[in-house]
Amino acid sequence: MNGDLAVTPSVVVTGAAGWLGRNLVRSLAEDRRQIRCLVQSEAEATLLEVVSPAVEPVVGDVRDADVVAKLFDGMGDASVFHAAAVIHPDGRTRQLFDVNVGGTEIVLDAARCAGSGRVMHVSSNSPFGANPTVDHRFDEDSPPNPYLAYGASKLEAERLVRRSQDRGDLETVILRPPWFYGPHQPERQTTWLRTVRRGRFPLVGDGTNRRSMVFTGNLVHGLRRAEVAAAAPGRAYWIADPEPYAMADVLAEVRRAFEAEGLPVSGGQPRLPRLAGVVAERGDRVLQGAGRYVQALHVLGELKDTIACDVSSAQREIGYEPETTLHAGMRASIQWCRSLGAAL
Numbered sequence: 001m002n003g004d005l006a007v008t009p010s011v012v013v014t015g016a017a018g019w020l021g022r023n024l025v026r027s028l029a030e031d032r033r034q035i036r037c038l039v040q041s042e043a044e045a046t047l048l049e050v051v052s053p054a055v056e057p058v059v060g061d062v063r064d065a066d067v068v069a070k071l072f073d074g075m076g077d078a079s080v081f082h083a084a085a086v087i088h089p090d091g092r093t094r095q096l097f098d099v100n101v102g103g104t105e106i107v108l109d110a111a112r113c114a115g116s117g118r119v120m121h122v123s124s125n126s127p128f129g130a131n132p133t134v135d136h137r138f139d140e141d142s143p144p145n146p147y148l149a150y151g152a153s154k155l156e157a158e159r160l161v162r163r164s165q166d167r168g169d170l171e172t173v174i175l176r177p178p179w180f181y182g183p184h185q186p187e188r189q190t191t192w193l194r195t196v197r198r199g200r201f202p203l204v205g206d207g208t209n210r211r212s213m214v215f216t217g218n219l220v221h222g223l224r225r226a227e228v229a230a231a232a233p234g235r236a237y238w239i240a241d242p243e244p245y246a247m248a249d250v251l252a253e254v255r256r257a258f259e260a261e262g263l264p265v266s267g268g269q270p271r272l273p274r275l276a277g278v279v280a281e282r283g284d285r286v287l288q289g290a291g292r293y294v295q296a297l298h299v300l301g302e303l304k305d306t307i308a309c310d311v312s313s314a315q316r317e318i319g320y321e322p323e324t325t326l327h328a329g330m331r332a333s334i335q336w337c338r339s340l341g342a343a344l
Contacts, residue, residue: 015084017044062103126151182216183336199267207248229318244308277304
């Protein structure tokens with residue numbers, strides 16, 4: 001687009017071995033000379049090193065200021081993609097704040113000290129909770145209403161990013177993706193695909209509630225547009241597929257994707273009353289109030305809700321053009337699983 005900035009030859013990526021990070025690093029390797037990546041283990045470092053000679057892993061924790069300082073050492077005005085976060089903690093909600101808030105503060109401080117270029121911060125839909133009606137869409141002017149501890153941690157992280165922008169410390173952009181799908185997924189997503197294929201994943205309520213989702217390739221495109229678009233600094237953008245999907249349609253599309261890949265589907269469509277989701281959410285709130293986290297309960301509590309966003313600002317202001325459809329994206333996920341020999 002006219003007015004785009006040139007890409008920087010060097011970038012810093014946190015959360016580089018995660019679901020989004022692995023897709024992002026592969027895209028960046030196409031046109032970057034140096035990709036400094038924060039990973040948590042030597043095994044993750046090895047996984048990324050095979051992508052490109054440009055990849056330089058730094059092993060450590062985003063909560064360790066010394067490790068993060070090493071990540072930024074000598075990187076100058078490199079662009080920064082901050083994707084490190086915890087979505088489902090290890091049983092305690094404290095981890096959400098330690099990583100999502102504390103880690104973000106450390107990354108911002110290190111970026112400021114290093115004289116980094118633009119910082120792209122990956123947030124979430126969770127600082128905004130659920131839509132009040134099935135037809136409502138969150139946009140950039142929607143007021144925050146964080147959903148439980150994860151939403152509160154990501155909202156606090158967003159506020160740190162905005163503060164850096166407002167003080168003139170850094171040039172920042174906030175990206176708010178909803179539910180991901182696509183290659184390099186974690187085991188929990190593979191399990192979800194498997195249960196949908198076998199007709200075991202429940203539809204909570206009548207299935208008309210809508211969910212915005214984002215193919216990982218579309219999200220990477222949005223991140224890369226945010227890096228170079230002149231209008232982006234100081235802004236926050238929803239990054240998702242063009243339109244939200246009815247939950248019943250999501251499950252049906254996954255099954256069609258399996259059939260298109262030559263894999264038969266089985267079972268029917270189990271249903272749970274919406275009340276089951278309401279009860280699960282209440283239980284989740286009680287547990288999280290005591291600092292505890294149970295992933296299955298948390299997920300069930302959200303399945304009843306509409307969580308949908310409007311991506312028109314990103315399309316208009318930064319040239320975001322999500323091209324991969326839900327069907328094509330789910331097929332890509334299935335193909336990736338099969339390439340690894342994963343049981344589907």
